[in-house]
Amino acid sequence: MSFFAPAILLAVQSAPAAAPSAPPPSPCAAAEFSQFDFWVGEWDVYPNGKDNQVALSKIEKLYAGCAIRENWMPLKGPGGGSLNAYNPATKSWHQTWVGSAPGHVNFDGGFTGEKMVLTGMWAGVNGPGQDALIRMIYSLQPDGSVRQHGEQSTDQGLTWSTNFDFIYKKRKEPIPAK
Template identity: 80%
Template sequence: MSLFASTLLFALQSTSSAAPATPPPSPCAAPEFSQFDFWVGEWDVYPNVAVDPKNASKVPLIANSRIEKLYAGCAIRENWMPLKGQGGGSLNGYNPATKRWHQAWIGAAPGHVDFDGGFTGGKMVLTGMWAGVNGPGQDALIRMSYTLQPDGSVRQHGEQSTDHGLTWSTNFDFMYRKRKEPIPAK
């Protein structure tokens, strides 16, 4: 028997008798990595206003948003697509070392903002300093709360503080409602 044939026979015998390799567990399998999963989906986004059911169709759609869980469950990515104005997106992830969630927002305006926080009181709360959010040189601390609603929608309530968190006022208030059809590709 040739050396090549002997090597091939040995390789085949070794392969057939070896136990199949068990895939390693996902590095992001801990429950904390799923705390923000309620936001994953394709959404129509509306201003959150008290609406008389007879006039519900008059609330204007302001954006579409695609929220995806990626990278073996280690990250959640948002693609914000407003009907008017510039879009943007965020990358969100849980850091087990700090036991905190982090969000990096990148948009056409005003650019880049870093938020951090966690899941508390039944909602995800993220806070960050947003430079120029109220105009040039007018920075504010922004606190965003994401809350799953009983009907499956998600409320994103943004508050701002211009006094380092002593007082807060509403900056934006959105309702994410599940889309009936996928968001068309652009």
């Protein structure tokens, strides 16, 4: 056996190195998965038109670009968060919101004319037994801030009224770790 060992060793040593293959593209690399990227960042949140900050919000793109997660941190009261993802099968966006109170809310919608519009039925949003259809409209503002305008309908979408209206302003410093 030792007679063939040098020949085998020579063949192994002289074999050309295989070129490294490129990693496969992310399954979430299509443009639709980036439609909500304007919301990604760390934000100070204010009621629209007012100077009293009400929350911090950290929005991250995760899972190889397949999801966007929000961590909503109000300055007073309990927090919550959402997980957002584009579904190529339905060509729509989905958001699941979970707050500090039990339960969650599911919103569905999509990117229309430079705005992300998500709608869902929020049980008890106006008090026990007082449900409402909530429509959230996210839009990038000329100054780089993001407006989140929430409207509610208690008549299945026939009429709408403002429920909340926030402006997300980019933070100058990172949100402190807790």
